[in-house]
Amino acid sequence: MKLEQIYTGCLAHAAYYLESKGEAAIFDPLREVGPYIERAKKDNAKVKYVFETHFHADFVSGHLDLRKKTGAQIVFGPTAKPGYDALIAEDGQVFEVGDYKVKVIHTPGHTMESTTYLVIDEHGKEHGIITGDTLFIGDVGRPDLAQHVVADLTEEKLAGHLFDSLRNKIMPLSDDLIVYPNHGAGSACGKMMSKETTDTLGNQKKTNYALRADMTKAEFIKELLTGLTAPPSYFPQNVLMNIxxxxxxxxxxxxxKIPLSPEAFEAAANETGALLLDTRNAADFAKGFIPNSVNIGLDGSFAQWVGEMIPDVKQQILLITYPDKQEEAMTRLSRVGYDHTIGYLEGGFENWKKSGSDYEIVGRLSATEFESIYKASKPLVFDVRKKSEYDSEHIIGAINVPLNEINEHLSQFPKEKFFVLHCAGGYRSMIAASILKQRGWEDVVDVEGGFEEMKNTSIEKSDYVCPTTML
Structure with a gap:
């Protein structure tokens, strides 16, 4: 069977391409649809359907552009109410893609319109299920997102629906079916997704905590809701864009794609109030950056951190990128709904420096330099990793302020006292440093290489603590 997973690691997102006899279908496409169209051209196939498993929260789907460019029919599951023309399928409805069939299985719970698609080969054999955010490898979809769009859809109600969908619609299916989820590890749509991106349904029944045969609905709801962190603020905004x-x-x-000279860039920044977003890597940003710019590097989980740190998807943005990287930055911004880039610095930061314009730097310490300072004076240290990372192991005395919560805890950072920032590898701490610099903090440095490098110093043995071992 020609069913391919198209995985985008920086978003932990999986789309799917199905083709038979010159007809193709795309499931849960990303915003940029060119790769799917090119894939179909290689098979001399026409894209017949765009199947959506649900209204996505963590990215803006490319279904509308695919329809515009290919004439494909958009298909949603039961109860979906999009603000544009689409086919709203019935539970059990079957679609033909060449010699293959795609059967609709309505599986509400993650959202009310959530739908699983059962893919059947040319011989009538059930091959696999494209589960969206209903079933992941090792986890199931969080049931608390829809309530941010529809208030009376509480997480408890949705969790109950998900329990019923899994027990009545998914678990009775054959063990040899392959599970094709919408996300893998790193997505905020679940708690404990595996790094694996496919598995058999039979193995998931054995290993996935949410599919235990002896689990009651009450136990399921409690386990599913325990430990959920707040979703990123851009999620409801993406849902509305998809609807x-x-x-x-x-x-x-x-x-x-408007190139701006340093002078025009500065004028645009002053006139519009746009966010200055520098997408270079942390090391280059630290050596020199435009005042008031924020660093979120393209070489990390760029779109997800933009979504975490920029509250409004309608925020106007001026870009500072490496030469020829501006279109990539805009495309990756658009994946999560940030569609309002109004220009970019032509020639990048080096052109800014050549113009004689002012710039700032961020101090950085190597792990060994930090070790010396730490042992000599015990400076104030802020750890901007997730709470779970901090709880696993951290420097004694370090204060945990997760990066995605930094704007709510600015008062914890002293303006009159030197302090050190670190994360796991230096990516998140530079985002934090740039935000603090933008807000007026001056006496701040970060640790290059972060916690992973610091663990290789002598501090590891005497000054680290793993709370789980302290009994």
Missing amino acids: KGYDSLDTVLDRG
């Missing part, structure tokens, strides 16, 4: 519609990516790119 209501959005500008074509071509329009977004045309609007943002």
